[in-house]
Amino acid sequence: MHELGLAEEIIRVADREAERAGASRVLLVDITVGQLMQVEVDSLLFLLGIVREPSPYTVGTTFEAITEPARLHCRSCGETWNMGGWVFLCDSCGSADVQTLSGGRLEVTDMEVEIDDDRETEVPVEGDAPRRGWEPRPRAAIGGEVPIEGQERTAREKAESRGLGVGGP
Amino acid sequence: MKVDVHESVLRVNETIAARLREAWERRQITVVNLISAPGSGKTALLERTLEGLRGMLSVAVLVGDIQTDNDARRLARFGFPVRQIVTTGECHLEAHMVEKHLHFVDEPDLDLLLIENVGNLVCPTDYDLGEDAKVVLLSTTEGEDKPLKYPAIFHRAKVALLTKTDLLQYLDFDVAEARRNLGEIHPGMPILEVSARTGDGLDRWLEWLMVQVGRKKRAERRTDGGESDALPTAKVEAIVACTPATKKAKKAKKVEQQ
């Protein structure tokens, strides 16, 4: 359900890292999705194909999702295993003292980028070169909002909040 | 060329949530994030909760919905500050929304912030709001296998509320089976049975809330250099015992037993 926002964030990270590395385009982005995260990998990959459009870096990029299994560890008997279903009782001794070792990751792990020097040996693809001064889209432009800190509350607002306040996201 | 990134896709949310958590830690404010499928009874529970906490604690409410301020209207009747966050399409609350709206309901002496998330069992699970506890609601009309279908939230929550228990007599909802399912996904998680309609079980829910508030204040005192408890257990119990909701619940029970 929230895969669109995640896809947009992945593109932002890829753009920023490409720019930082002085790359001309991103060939591959490896994404790690923990087994415990509420992410539909197929939707995410599909949406990445759509939202990469305005970015010159990620136009032809391949996105790959790697699942990080949830490793569970029993503190009673010392057993360690990969979670099958969502059962957090020990496989071997039945204990409830089970610790989660992994499976909560949701990250851009690494990328394969092409830097300008590499490009000379390749046939340039039309419309592939980054525009100069191109900026990754800010959060606000894609539906989210730029975080706001320490807003001053007016007396009127304060009075209103005693009853009912309504606001956008 | 290979570039190592290792950056969380939820980094922005995590950063803001950490900032909120730190501020609430400093101010000893307990924050609870209520999560359930649409219509499981979050607002109804909050109505009863606010009714019960009136005059006891300084409480504020943020309530998220995709559209309308109906829920905030229902909650504003109890004299506590309430703010509706209309997400216009977003199916969950994010930390930046909480940070943006917080000042509308914040008070210097705030004890407890209740956040009603958008009705959704999926993504609210992954979005930290800086809360002390996620509270998951499962209503008796949903089926005892709901935890198996949406396990993540039931695993992450600190307490589960089985709501609308007044309807049990009309349904074939199997409470023991629901408890068994929850026990596999989250062994040891407290499961409270409540009815916002009759008030049944509300005393235990209010007590749970009070204990969280008391613990947070105590924890803070201890790190400060060991003053006496801000809200000693005895006092918490006394407060819980005399809340209107508790009284009503007891009365309802008595009537039932007769």
Ligand SMILES: Nc1nc2c(ncn2[C@@H]2O[C@H](COP(=O)(O)OP(=O)(O)OP(=O)(O)O)[C@@H](O)[C@H]2O)c(=O)[nH]1
């Ligand atoms: N019988 C009975 N009905 C309840 C109870 N709690 C809530 N309801 C009803 O269930 C419906 C939904 O309740 P809400 O409190 O609005 O549910 P919600 O989780 O806030 O819903 P959303 O905000 O839309 O996700 C309403 O018609 C309530 O009157 C209860 O304990 N017993």
Ligand SMILES: [Mg+2]
């Ligand atoms: Mg509601």
Ligand SMILES: [Zn+2]
């Ligand atoms: Zn074991």
Ligand SMILES: [Zn+2]
């Ligand atoms: Zn969502």
